[in-house]
Amino acid sequence: MAKIISFSNQKGGVGKTTSCVNIAAQIAKKGKKVLLVDMDPQGNATSGLGISKSKIKRTIYDVVIGNADISDCIIKTAFSNLSVVPANIDLAGAELELYELEEDQNFTKLALDSVRDRFDYIFIDCPPSLGMLTVKALSVSDGVVIPMQCEFYSLEGMSQLFNTVKKIRELYNPGLQVVGILLTMYNGRLTLTGQVVAEIRKYYQEKLFKVPISRTVRLSEAPGYGQPICYHDPYCKGALEYAQVAKELMMRI
Ligand SMILES: Nc1ncnc2c1ncn2[C@@H]1O[C@H](COP(=O)(O)OP(=O)(O)OP(=O)(O)O)[C@@H](O)[C@H]1O
Ligand SMILES: [Mg+2]
Numbered sequence: 460m461a462k463i464i465s466f467s468n469q470k471g472g473v474g475k476t477t478s479c480v481n482i483a484a485q486i487a488k489k490g491k492k493v494l495l496v497d498m499d500p501q502g503n504a505t506s507g508l509g510i511s512k513s514k515i516k517r518t519i520y521d522v523v524i525g526n527a528d529i530s531d532c533i534i535k536t537a538f539s540n541l542s543v544v545p546a547n548i549d550l551a552g553a554e555l556e557l558y559e560l561e562e563d564q565n566f567t568k569l570a571l572d573s574v575r576d577r578f579d580y581i582f583i584d585c586p587p588s589l590g591m592l593t594v595k596a597l598s599v600s601d602g603v604v605i606p607m608q609c610e611f612y613s614l615e616g617m618s619q620l621f622n623t624v625k626k627i628r629e630l631y632n633p634g635l636q637v638v639g640i641l642l643t644m645y646n647g648r649l650t651l652t653g654q655v656v657a658e659i660r661k662y663y664q665e666k667l668f669k670v671p672i673s674r675t676v677r678l679s680e681a682p683g684y685g686q687p688i689c690y691h692d693p694y695c696k697g698a699l700e701y702a703q704v705a706k707e708l709m710m711r712i
């Protein structure tokens with residue numbers, strides 16, 4: 460049975476997709492079967508894995524609104540052991556449709572069960588909000604990974620995110636665990652970074668992944684080639700750091 464892990468932070472541009480794609484690819488490259496579910500209407504994880512958004516027929520939108528079984532939406536990527544359920548802008552409409560629907564219907568969980576025994580890990584790339592799509596993802600997850608930039612505003616959003624996790628545990632998913640907080644776009648030479656990291660340590664020490672992900676051009680250019688970093692430049696700093704985080708993640712959950 461696959462472990463299901465969401466990558467979530469309501470703050471935008473903090474490295475959710477970069478972390479989800481690269482950790483998924485890294486673990487898949489090691490021989491585990493991995494499914495990445497793109498739960499963001501931006502479809503960044505989809506294109507980052509080299510899938511052209513204009514060519515896909517079925518997306519996670521069809522699963523979310525109950526028009527398709529997830530098994531019919533899975534696409535194999537060019538990378539070993541790594542499949543994806545793509546997303547595109549259709550999903551933006553789902554958020555509204557769901558609000559209308561679920562006011563008078565029971566909350567329905569994201570239907571992943573039919574494919575859970577085909578994979579070792581299912582990773583969900585969440586959108587930058589705590590709306591219905593994120594709630595659906597967290598409600599079926601064993602754990603959540605929280606990518607976070609070393610900025611002052613990052614800490615403000617954290618308590619809100621932890622509150623959401625608490626609410627989801629109470630309402631839908633008592634087993635939801637915070638797997639870890641991952642520092643992204645890290646630049647150890649900045650004084651600000653040091654101050655923010657000290658602050659984060661004060662509150663979340665035991666949750667922090669040991670290795671932060673450095674800010675490097677290689678990581679930002681890889682999606683343009685439709686490749687995870689472990690294929691684009693396997694020995695660059697970012698690839699080695701994500702490899703270490705992937706290892707730690709597998710030990711944690
Ligand atoms: N370690 C890094 N070094 C340099 N650039 C990075 C790094 N991590 C991510 N980026 C770049 O920063 C931008 C935001 O990253 P990403 O898309 O992963 O964040 P996100 O949290 O998924 O964003 P959104 O909230 O829009 O979904 C992207 O252009 C990405 O290529
Ligand atoms: Mg993203």
